[in-house]
Amino acid sequence: xxxxxxxxxxxxxxxxxxxxxxxxxxxxxxxxxxxxxxxxxxxxxxxxxxxxxxxxxxxxxxxxxxxxxxxxxxxxxxxxxxxxxxxxxxxxxxxxxxxxxxxxxxxxxxxxxxxxxxxxxxxxxxxxxxxxxxxxxxxxxxxxxxxxxxxxxxxxxxxxxxxxxxxxxxxxxxxxxxxxxxxxxxxxxxxxxxxxxxxxxxxxxxxxxxxx
Ligand SMILES: *[C@@H]1O[C@H](CO)[C@@H](O)[C@H](O)[C@H]1NC(C)=O
Ligand SMILES: *[C@@H]1O[C@H](CO)[C@@H](O)[C@H](O)[C@H]1NC(C)=O
Ligand SMILES: *[C@@H]1O[C@H](CO)[C@@H](O)[C@H](O)[C@H]1NC(C)=O
Numbered sequence: 001x002x003x004x005x006x007x008x009x010x011x012x013x014x015x016x017x018x019x020x021x022x023x024x025x026x027x028x029x030x031x032x033x034x035x036x037x038x039x040x041x042x043x044x045x046x047x048x049x050x051x052x053x054x055x056x057x058x059x060x061x062x063x064x065x066x067x068x069x070x071x072x073x074x075x076x077x078x079x080x081x082x083x084x085x086x087x088x089x090x091x092x093x094x095x096x097x098x099x100x101x102x103x104x105x106x107x108x109x110x111x112x113x114x115x116x117x118x119x120x121x122x123x124x125x126x127x128x129x130x131x132x133x134x135x136x137x138x139x140x141x142x143x144x145x146x147x148x149x150x151x152x153x154x155x156x157x158x159x160x161x162x163x164x165x166x167x168x169x170x171x172x173x174x175x176x177x178x179x180x181x182x183x184x185x186x187x188x189x190x191x192x193x194x195x196x197x198x199x200x201x202x203x204x205x206x207x208x209x210x211x212x
Contacts, residue, residue, distance in 0.1 A: 051112060051143035061151045064104050068188035069097035078120075078169040078181040086168035091126060093160050099191035105159060106188040107132055107152045114143035117179025122169035124185065127158055136169070139179040152187070159187070 071094045124132040
């Protein structure tokens with residue numbers, strides 16, 4: 001009887017062993033990562049250091065010569081959000097903008113983070129359509145700041161109606177991983193160039209005169 005109990009115990013231990021070793025491997029990996037991060041932060045004085053600016057390496061968006069109407073559609077701090085539902089907000093069209101005809105619409109993601117954190121995957125949906133999907137930058141003890149832009153003019157009709165905005169960024173905040181992602185999502189609505197409007201007006205009146 002006693003030996004069969006011992007046998008079962010040994011078998012159980014054996015069966016669990018592969019699990020133990022993967023757990024150890026993961027732990028070693030994260031320890032290594034922490035050591036790396038610590039050595040980096042030890043080299044810099046924590047105070048008086050401005051946040052590091054991460055810049056986007058891409059072809060600039062061709063913008064019209066008009067002053068954009070800026071519309072902040074979400075400001076949120078992503079702390080412990082992993083596995084939670086996305087953050088939801090009611091989106092309403094930019095009725096506050098003086099002009100209601102736009103030739104370019106630009107999505108702008110601005111974020112800051114300070115502390116220790118992994119790079120996190122995130123997505124932005126408007127009325128269920130994916131506007132943007134990306135990955136955060138990895139912060140430093142002294143903080144980072146970055147901004148990403150995307151031309152979303154193709155979603156014009158979607159942007160002119162009430163919608164639900166959904167943003168998911170799965171972040172984990174623990175004693176070790178302290179970075180909270182502070183995010184602003186802004187949409188820049190560029191009115192159609194006055195030139196375009198007056199050209200269009202001239203064309204219409206010319207056509208109109210001819211008809212008369
Ligand atoms: C976002 O960042 C850009 C680039 O630094 C800046 O020009 C813009 O004013 C920022 N917008 C907001 C809402 O913080
Ligand atoms: C977001 O916008 C608010 C209000 O303009 C500003 O105080 C804050 O610093 C901004 N945060 C980021 C991450 O751009
Ligand atoms: C859109 O939402 C706003 C604010 O909630 C509301 O006042 C307005 O009636 C809505 N418009 C439509 C067309 O549903």
